[in-house]
Structures are given as structure tokens and as C-alpha cells.
Amino acid sequence: MNEVFKSAVPTAALIWLATALAASLAGGVSGLPEVAAAAIFAGAALPAVSTIIVALKGKRWPVGRKVALAVLPWIALSVIAVSLTGGIASPALLTAGLAPLFALAFGWRTRALEAAFFSLVALAASIAAAAFLETSIMDPAIGPPSGLLAIGALATGAVLLAASLKSPVSRGARNRRGTDARVNASARAEARPNPGPVMIVDVAGDGRVRMVSGELAVSLAPQHKQPFTDAFPEEHEDCLRDALSADGTALTLDIGETPLELIFDPHAAGTRVFITEASQEDSPQTEAAETIASDAERRAQAAEVALEERTAFFASLGHELKTPLNAILGFSDLMRNELRGELPQAYKEYVQLIHESGQDLLLTVEDILDYAKAEAGSTRLELEPVDLVASSESVIAQLSGFAERAGVNIRQRATGEVWATGDARAVRQIWQNLLSNAIKYSSPGSTVSIDARSGTSTVALSVRDTGTGMTASDLELVARPFQQGSNARGRAGTGLGLAVVKSFADLMTGKVIIDTAPGEGTRVRVILPKAVEEDTADPESKADEAVG
Numbered sequence: 380m381n382e383v384f385k386s387a388v389p390t391a392a393l394i395w396l397a398t399a400l401a402a403s404l405a406g407g408v409s410g411l412p413e414v415a416a417a418a419i420f421a422g423a424a425l426p427a428v429s430t431i432i433v434a435l436k437g438k439r440w441p442v443g444r445k446v447a448l449a450v451l452p453w454i455a456l457s458v459i460a461v462s463l464t465g466g467i468a469s470p471a472l473l474t475a476g477l478a479p480l481f482a483l484a485f486g487w488r489t490r491a492l493e494a495a496f497f498s499l500v501a502l503a504a505s506i507a508a509a510a511f512l513e514t515s516i517m518d519p520a521i522g523p524p525s526g527l528l529a530i531g532a533l534a535t536g537a538v539l540l541a542a543s544l545k546s547p548v549s550r551g552a553r554n555r556r557g558t559d560a561r562v563n564a565s566a567r568a569e570a571r572p573n574p575g576p577v578m579i580v581d582v583a584g585d586g587r588v589r590m591v592s593g594e595l596a597v598s599l600a601p602q603h604k605q606p607f608t609d610a611f612p613e614e615h616e617d618c619l620r621d622a623l624s625a626d627g628t629a630l631t632l633d634i635g636e637t638p639l640e641l642i643f644d645p646h647a648a649g650t651r652v653f654i655t656e657a658s659q660e661d662s663p664q665t666e667a668a669e670t671i672a673s674d675a676e677r678r679a680q681a682a683e684v685a686l687e688e689r690t691a692f693f694a695s696l697g698h699e700l701k702t703p704l705n706a707i708l709g710f711s712d713l714m715r716n717e718l719r720g721e722l723p724q725a726y727k728e729y730v731q732l733i734h735e736s737g738q739d740l741l742l743t744v745e746d747i748l749d750y751a752k753a754e755a756g757s758t759r760l761e762l763e764p765v766d767l768v769a770s771s772e773s774v775i776a777q778l779s780g781f782a783e784r785a786g787v788n789i790r791q792r793a794t795g796e797v798w799a800t801g802d803a804r805a806v807r808q809i810w811q812n813l814l815s816n817a818i819k820y821s822s823p824g825s826t827v828s829i830d831a832r833s834g835t836s837t838v839a840l841s842v843r844d845t846g847t848g849m850t851a852s853d854l855e856l857v858a859r860p861f862q863q864g865s866n867a868r869g870r871a872g873t874g875l876g877l878a879v880v881k882s883f884a885d886l887m888t889g890k891v892i893i894d895t896a897p898g899e900g901t902r903v904r905v906i907l908p909k910a911v912e913e914d915t916a917d918p919e920s921k922a923d924e925a926v927g
Contacts, residue, residue, distance in 0.1 A: 388434045388484050391538040392427040395477075398531025399423035402524040409523045419524050422459060426452035430481060449485060450494050453478035457498060460528060464521055470529035475499070477532060480539040486625040578654040582607045582623060589649065595656060599634065604885055607652070623650050700744050707737045735780045742811055746879045749808065760802035760886055764910035767797045767806065767831035767840045774810040775829070778818065786823030789814070793831040798910035799838045805883040806907075810840065812876040813903050817844035820901070837889075838909050843902040849895045880905065 403420035407413065433440070433449040457478070460471035475498045482491035580601050581590040586608065588601045601610040607623070608616045615632050622628050622643045630641045642653040711734040714722065722730065752758045775789055782789050799806065810829075817827040821844045828843045849857065857877050881891045884905050895901040 387538055387541075388481065389431055391481070391484070391535045392430045392434070394538060395427040395531055395535045396424055398527060398534070399427065402527040402531070405523040405527055406521070411521070411524070423456065423528065426456050426477075433485075445485065446482070446487065446490050450478050450482045450487075450490060453481060454494065454498050460525070464525035464528075471525045471532075473529045473532040473536075476536055480536055484539050486621060486628045488628070489626040580607060580652045580654065581649065582652060583649040586620070586623060595639070595654065599639070599654070623652075700740075704737055704741050704744065708734060708741065711737065731780060735784075738777060739781070739815075742815065745808065746812065746876065749879050749882070758882075758886055760805055762800055762802060762887065764798050765801045765803050765806045767799055767838060768793045768795065770803070770806050771810050771814075771829055771831060771840070774807060774814055778811070778814055781815065782818050782827070785818050785821070787818050787821045788826040789818075790826050790828045792828055797831040797833045797838050797840075799840075799887075799907040800910045801887045801889075801907050802883075805887060806840075809880050809883055809905055810842075812880050813840075813842040813905075816876050817842050817846070817901070820844060820846035822846065833909060836909050837906050839904050839906050841902055841904040843900065845900040848897045848899045848901055849893075850897055854893060854895065877903075 399420050402423060403416045406419050407416040411419075429448040429452050433445045437445050437448070453474070457471070457474040460474050464471045478498050479491040479495040482488075482494045578591065578593040578595050578599065580588060580592075583589045586606050587604050588607050588610075589603075591601050591603065599610055601607055608619045611619060611632065611634070618630060618632075619641075622630055622641070625643065625645075627645050628643050630643075632639050632641065637656055640655050644651040644653065711730050713719065714730045715727070715734060749758070771791065771793065775791060779789065814827065814829060821827055825845045829841065830843075831840045832838065877891070877893075880903070884891050884907070887907055889905055889907040892904040892906065893901065894904075
């Protein structure tokens with residue numbers, strides 16, 4: 380919600396609550412039955428109460444739920460009030476403007492237009508209904524309450540209108556998805572060729588930063604895959620979150636001594652935010668942001684199409700590669716186990732090499748596919764309790780031949796069970812990438828240690844090697860996809876291992892910590908949420924507890 384409206388909505392709702400109470404008392408004094416007077420208060424107060432709840436507690440609710448609670452009750456109120464107080468001649472007609480005004484106050488401009496339309500339709504129906512009501516219902520005693528409701532509607536609407544005049548939304552924020560706004564912005568920007576700096580931030584649907592382009596004179600640095608709101612002072616968090624969930628809006632925020640103007644442009648996968656240093660209305664910076672918004676949306680649409688095509692290509696590629704790879708692995712397994720007869724010793728070694736090379740290639744294919752899915756936002760994980768120790772044992776068995784050929788020993792330090800909340804396949808992929816990297820960068824005769832530990836609310840899996848280690852610049856490099864550090868020295872690899880590990884850790888609400896130094900080896904830790912104990916109990920123990 381806009382900063383200006385943050386206090387206006389509860390204030391307007393409280394004014395209406397006072398109006399509802401006054402109308403109820405006036406009805407009682409003018410001769411209405413006590414039940415009717417109480418019904419006036421209950422019916423009139425309900426929309427205000429639900430609106431206050433949404434304003435104070437509904438920050439993270441879906442927009443549809445907030446609209447149902449903060450807009451629809453006002454439409455219902457106006458229909459009932461007009462129907463029962465004289466139809467087209469009723470002073471309560473003024474209540475019809477409250478629904479769109481409150482929708483606008485929450486930043487739902489599209490919903491405000493819809494509310495205005497449906498209010499008019501509902502009013503037409505209520506006016507027609509009022510014509511058929513008996514005159515006894517139109518008791519003269521209803522006049523004072525309806526008059527007070529009209530006065531309350533004027534006062535409530537005045538508060539919301541005054542706030543809208545001060546709001547940056549009404550001072551030039553346009554829905555960037557409107558074609559006319561883009562054309563006008565482009566024409567004005569062409570007349571002013573020297574715009575100030577503009578930052579464009581693409582925010583995913585979960586509120587995390589997907590891409591940052593450009594920079595500002597002020598110190599503002601949204602971080603990739605971190606919450607967008609973390610880049611701003613804490614007092615702006617609520618209004619930024621509301622703006623990201625709105626249909627398209629603009630904000631002006633004070634960041635130090637420099638006000639910033641933020642324009643929010645929703646799209647299918649999230650929201651693009653255009654940030655400029657705020658100045659006078661229709662400044663070159665604002666016009667430039669509007670122009671860039673138009674151009675960026677066209678580029679983004681083209682990029683989204685390209686991304687979908689790339690994802691489809693990788694999915695097809697993965698199927699085409701994994702099918703023959705699985706056949707190679709399956710038949711090499713049959714040959715290793717000598718199910719069709721004993722093999723000569725030399726052929727046994729060849730079959731083992733075929734099997735291990737196939738596994739390496741399969742891991743590479745899966746890394747590429749997983750990273751492509753993560754970038755496209757299409758990764759789907761099934762979170763469940765996962766035993767990190769059992770998962771690591773399976774990976775050790777798989778990579779033991781690779782370690783033996785490299786002359787590297789694998790030491791398992793973990794004992795017992797260590798349960799994390801995660802996706803079993805993702806955890807296994809993390810172990811595979813970390814362990815294969817550690818073996819790859821270790822010298823013959825050295826030892827790679829793997830471990831899993833449990834804490835109070837988190838668990839950690841770790842892989843440590845005594846290889847060449849990495850410098851600070853190497854750390855920055857290996858965090859990027861398809862990049863290898865200076866210690867690679869021609870070693871084969873796609874440069875995706877750590878990128879995939881970090882991607883999976885992020886998806887499971889975990890984090891990756893790397894401790895390394897040149898000549899001292901590397902330890903990579905992945906911190907994950909700890910599984911709830913009752914979820915890790917075996918079925919027999921659960922049954923015993925239930926019987927006991």
C-alpha cells in the first residue's frame with residue numbers, strides 16, 4: 380500500500396464506524412425498533428471492520444482475498460442502504476462511491492474501475508428493487524439514519540480523495556502496461572535527450588531479485604536471488620511488498636537525502652521495477668524510466684519467449700541424452716555383474732570405465748537440465764524428511780570407482796542419522812557435485828572428508844578436500860554458471876557444479892558456505908532446515924505410539 384494511504388485507510392474506516400454508530404442511535408431516537416437500529420449499526424460497521432483488518436493484517440494475503448474483504452462489502456452496503464431508504468431519492472446513494480475509493484487506496488486501480496462499474500450495476504438493480512418495496516418499509520424514521528450515512532460517506536470519501544491527491548500514484552504513476560501511456564512517454568522522452576540514471580530490477584513472483592541492470596548515484600544494490608525489499612530501509616518494507624502485489628503502481632521513497640521514484644510494472648513471471656532519482660513532475664528521469672519501461676517490456680516479452688524455447692530445448696535434449704545413457708548404464712551393469720557369463724579381466728576394467736563414464740556424463744546432463752529449470756523458474760521440489768547420511772553413502776558408492784582411479788580416499792565422518800527437510804533428489808545432486816568436485820581437485824594420495832551434523836533448527840552437510848584451494852577472486856568466479864576458478868588447470872568440467880548446489884540450496888531455503896584459501900584446500904557446507912522429529916519416525920514406532 381502507498382505510504383500516504385497507509386494511515387488514510389484506517390482513518391477513513393474509523394470515520395465510517397463513527398458514522399454507523401451515529402446512524403444507529405439516530406434511528407433509535409427517531410422511533411425505529413431497537414432491532415432495526417442495531418441492524419443499521421451491524422450492517423454499516425461490517426465493511427469498515429473488514430477493511431481495517433485487511434489494512435493491518437492482510438499484507439501477505441492474496442489480492443483476491445483482500446479485494447473480497449475490503450471492497451465487496453462496500454458494494455453490498457450501498458445496495459442494501461439504497462434499497463431500504465428510498466431508491467434513487469435516497470441520500471445513501473453517496474455510499475456507492477466508497478467501494479472504488481477504498482480499492483484505489485489499496486493501490487488496486489484495476490479493481491477500483493471494476494468496483495465502480497459493479498457499484499453502478501448494483502445500484503441500478505437496488506433502485507429498481509426499491510420501487511417495488513412496500514411504503515411501510517420506507518418509514519419516516521429511516522430518514523435521519525440515511526442522512527447521517529450520506530454525511531459519513533462524504534467525510535470518508537473526502538479523506539480518501541485528499542490522500543489520493545498527495546499520493547505519487549495520482550501525481551504521475553501510470554500502469555506501464557497501458558499502450559497509450561507508453562506511446563506518450565516515448566514522445567515526451569524524445570524531446571528530452573539527456574535522462575538521468577535508471578536502475579531496472581526484475582523481481583520474481585516470490586519477491587526475490589532475478590536481474591539488476593543499471594545503477595544510481597545513491598547507494599542502492601539489490602542482490603541477485605535475495606528479497607527485493609532487503610535493499611531498502613526496513614520502514615519501507617511493507618509498502619514495497621504491497622506495491623509488488625498490486626496491479627501496477629508507483630512510489631516515492633526517501634532514501635537518505637535523495638528521494639527515489641519506483642515504477643512497478645507487473646508481468647507474467649513477476650514485476651519489473653524502474654528506479655530513478657525523483658525530481659519534479661515529468662522530469663527527464665521519469666520520462667526516461669517510462670520510455671525504458673516500454674522498451675524493456677518488449678525485450679522482456681521476447682526474452683520470455685526465448686526462455687521458454689530454451690527450456691523446451693533442454694527438456695528435449697535431456698530426454699534424448701538420458702534415454703541412451705540409461706541404456707548404456709543398464710547394460711554395463713549387466714556386464715559388470717556377469718549375468719551372461721564371466722568376462723576376461725581386461726574387459727571387466729573396460730566395462731567399469733564405461734559405467735563410471737556414463738555416470739559422469741549423466742550427472743553433467745542433469746546439472747545442465749536442473750540449472751536451466753531453475754533459471755526458468757520451473758523447478759518443482761517435493762520437500763520431505765531426507766537422511767543426509769544415507770544419501771551420502773549412496774553417492775560414495777557411486778563415486779568410489781572415480782575416487783579410486785584418481786588415487787583419492789573418501790572418509791565418511793558422519794554417523795547415525797541426520798534428517799533434513801528437503802528434496803531427496805536435490806540433496807543427492809548436491810552430494811554428487813560437491814564430492815565429485817572435491818575428488819577432481821585433490822592430489823593422488825589425499826583424503827576427501829564428508830560429514831553431516833545436526834543443530835537446533837538446522838542441519839549441515841559438508842565436503843572437505845586438501846587440494847589447491849581458491850582465492851577470493853576464484854570464489855566470485857565459481858559462483859557463476861559455466862565458470863571455473865584458476866585452480867582448474869585444464870580439468871574437465873562444465874563449471875555448473877557450485878551453481879547447481881547453490882540453486883538447490885536456495886530452493887530448499889538453505890544456504891551455501893565456502894571456507895577456502897590457496898594451498899589449504901576447500902570446505903563447502905550446505906545448511907538446510909532440520910526435519911521435524913515426528914516426521915522422521917518409522918511407521919512401526921508411530922503405530923506403537925498410537926496404540927500406547
